[in-house]
Amino acid sequence: MITPLEIVKKKKEEAIDRIMSKGYLTKKRVYVGMATCEIAAGSKDAMAVFQTAKEKGLNIFISQKGCAGRCNLEPTVEVVEEGKAPVKYGKVTKEVAQKIVDQHLKKDEIVKEAVIN
Amino acid sequence: MAAKKIYPQEHLHDRSQHIFGDVNFFSKQMRITLRNCGIIDPENVDDYLSVRGFEALAKVLAEMKPEAVIAEIKKSGLRGRGGAGFPTGLKWELTAKAPGDERYVICNADEGDPGAFMDRSTIEGDPFTVVEGMIIGGYAVGSSKGIVYIRAEYPLAIKRLEKAIEVSRREGFLGKNILGSNFSYDIEIRLGAGAFVCGEETALIHSIEGARGMPRPRPPFPSVSGLFDKPTLINNVETWANIPVIILDGADWFSSIGTAKSKGTKVFALAGKIKNTGLVEVPMGTTLRQIIDDIGGGIPGGKKFKAIQTGGPSGGCLPAEYLDTQIDYESLAAAGSIMGSGGMIVIDEDSCMVNLAKFFLEFTQDESCGKCTPCREGTKRMLEILTRITEGKGKEGDIEKLERLGNMIKKASLCGLGQSAPNPVLSTLKNFREEYVEHINEKKCRAGVCMSLVSYEILENCTGCTACARVCPTQAIAGEPKHLHKIDQKKCIKCGICYKTCKFKAIKRG
Secondary structure: OOOHHHHHHHHHHHHHHHHHHOOOOOOEEEEEEOOHHHHHOOHHHHHHHHHHHHHOOOOEEEEEEOOOOOHHHOOOEEEEOOOOOOEEEOOOOHHHHHHHHHHHHHHOOOOHHHEOO | OHHHHHOOOOOOOOOHHHHOOOHHHHOOOOOOOOOOOOOOOOOOHHHHHHOOOOHHHHHHHHHOOHHHHHHHHHHHOOEOOOOOOOEHHHHHHHHHHOOOOOOEEEEEEOOOOOOOOHHHHHHHHOHHHHHHHHHHHHHHHOOOEEEEEEEOOOHHHHHHHHHHHHHHHHOOOOEOOHHHOOOOEEEEEEEEOOOHHHHOHHHHHHHHHOOOOOOOOOOOOOOOOOHHHOOEEEEEHHHHHHHHHHHHHOHHHHHOOEOOOOEOEEEEEEEEOOOOOEEEEEEOOOEHHHHHHHHOOOOHHHOOEEEEEEOHHHOOEEEHHHOOOEOOHHHHHHHOOOOOOOEEEEEEOOOOHHHHHHHHHHHHHHHOOOOOHHHHHHHHHHHHHHHHHHOOOOOOOHHHHHHHHHHHHHHHOOOHHHHHOOHHHHHHHHHOHHHHHHHHHHOOOOOOOOHHHOOEEEOOOOOOOOHHHHHOOOOOEEOOOOOOOEEOOOOOOOOOHHHHHOOOOOEEEO
16 A cells, blocks of 8 residues: 555655756746735736746746745845856845846846845 | 755755855744745645655654654644743643544634734745644644634735645645545634734634634633634644654754753744844744844944844833843743744834833733723723823822732733733833833933924024925924024924934934
8 A cells, every 4th residue: 555655755756847847957947025025015026027038938937935034125036046056136126127137047147236145 | 866956955944045045144043934935936835845845744644643743742842832832742732632522723823913924924935834734733633623713914825825725635635534544634714803812822712613702711721622612722823834844853853952941943023123124033042132133133223222022012122131131931031021922123222112112002902802801901001101101291100000000910811912911011111210210200201202202492503404494394494594493392293303304413302
């Protein structure tokens, strides 16, 4: 008989396969904070910018995330790329999000003024 | 294996630094409850599964008898994170052993403290963790029914929790014969209308039953006679979120963190006059100073630290000499405050402690359910005295009266709301007594907050720059450019904007 642990392990492997098939390891990953606090600070606008860029053909992996607790710097966005140090951006308005798209995601140039150190 | 590649660390806790670039803020924290918050997509079960989600549940169902689960939680030393700090494992054991054929499990998500958002963030950032913790709790105490009591003013948290419950049912983590075992369990959500008192467990239970949200005397405790008079296990969101980690990373590991009597970590909502406001999770035993200076980044604008208030509206205000107090249930209580559910407000020299105490008492007085007289009448009388003092009508004997009333309310109230409501007043009376004396005897408010006790006038060194006249909302300041200005005291509402605007220190606050 299959045990509960085996069921969960199998589910986990399937889940990881599904995440991988979305290009988890091969694309730049963009995480946008979408908790109540982040949304109130304007993260839906930032999210819209990234989604529009993706629809227009930019090859990125977008995910929402909960609140990491950086209240005064919200909305926050992380850009993670396999093998590179993650970059965390704070106060990501529509304009900053567009800069992240144009510079970081398209040209690998980090938008320094918006990085949280 | 692919999993190894994504998450090189196999333990559950503390993966935040690995994901975040923001090292200064996170490296001084330890994340157990918030381990997945801000990391995974809260609405995608694949994300939760890939961080070993539901593995603790599977382990429990496959390898542990209910008694063994309870023993593990007892061994971990976990205590209730709602604020009272009752040993969680003992509560589970009492519920499991209580006679009765039906048992309930409740998650208290009625987070009512103004300025506190630990539970909301946990549910919004990682709802599956709470669900998994509750299923394990249900298995341990022999329940088939879990209820999340959450306030209706948290719509996004409710939506994500609903989704998590629905997906858990679909995936076989909830419902009949969970993961092929003979354990069946389901969870439903009940919405609260937002009364502060409904965070108290007996009032919460009454509210679920459809009765008015009022507490009742204990015993009997809910573990023996709770919801619909059945044995009921009720824990806070943060407590539930710790459970899967304890099961997978082990009680021995968990109990190695913290102080002698308080184990694990605590989440705080850091707010007030601090550079990095936010949610912080630190091991028990961290000092208040470490939180303020190292994680919070200190007080902005070069202002001086005055006090820190822990534990929400019914916590105490601690001055600078208590900054090296370790954070645990006993140390905070000994210092004259409480752990509470995790509110933490930093106060600088711009705040008047009398006014602050009045503000918190206004809240608790308003939220008093009215069932017991000490809380209903006592807080009202205390508020009247405080209001009088801040209006410059304080009298000899007011301080003593406040102390007498406060101590009486603490001792005689029915539930935690009343028993803790006088804390802000009593602690400020103890630590900032001179401010009360000044308000009463000298009719002076040193922070310039109590409007009736403040007046503004323009000094001779006024350059006539007109800046104050331009910002005055009631046009109370008159004067020709480059000539001395004057405030019309009848029109002045004492808002202090002119005082803050003047660059020449030409406005005197008296």
